[in-house]
Amino acid sequence: MAFLNNTRNLQIKGRLYSGNVSETQEELEYALEVFNTIEINLSEIEVVDIAGVFMLYLMLCKAKEKNKKIVFTGLDNPILHNALYIAGLHNAFHPAAAA
Numbered sequence: 001m002a003f004l005n006n007t008r009n010l011q012i013k014g015r016l017y018s019g020n021v022s023e024t025q026e027e028l029e030y031a032l033e034v035f036n037t038i039e040i041n042l043s044e045i046e047v048v049d050i051a052g053v054f055m056l057y058l059m060l061c062k063a064k065e066k067n068k069k070i071v072f073t074g075l076d077n078p079i080l081h082n083a084l085y086i087a088g089l090h091n092a093f094h095p096a097a098a099a
Contacts (some may be wrong), residue, residue, distance in 0.1 A: 009033045013044040016052035024052075028059050036068050043074025048083045057089055 010031055016024060030074045040056075052084040056072075063070045072093055075081065 004016045007039065008037060009039045011044065012048075016045055016055075017038075017047060017049040017082050018051040021055045025055050025059065029062070032059070032063055032066065032068055035094040037071065038063075039071045039073060039098045041073045042080050043077050045074075045077055048080055050083075050087060053087045053089060056071075057087075057092060060092065080095050 008031070010028065018023065028038075041058075042056075045052075057060070060070055075093055076086075081090070084093055
């Protein structure tokens with residue numbers, strides 16, 4: 001689930017999976033509509049499935065289409081790192097790739 005910490009910073013905590021991915025995506029899409037740059041902290045993700053990984057990738061693509069920017073932090077989270085690697089998307093989430 002995503003939590004808007006302040007003006008542009010979001011924290012995704014706990015589970016990011018098919019059961020809550022739509023709700024989380026709505027929060028991220030709202031933040032992208034309001035701000036040109038948002039930061040998404042992924043350090044506290046405890047469980048992530050392929051639906052969660054591809055939703056994050058979709059948000060990255062949407063941001064680029066709208067000339068907006070997503071800065072991902074917490075990419076060193078081993079659970080997330082492994083999921084991105086398995087999905088073949090680990091390079092897409094490098095901070096330089098999100099610019």
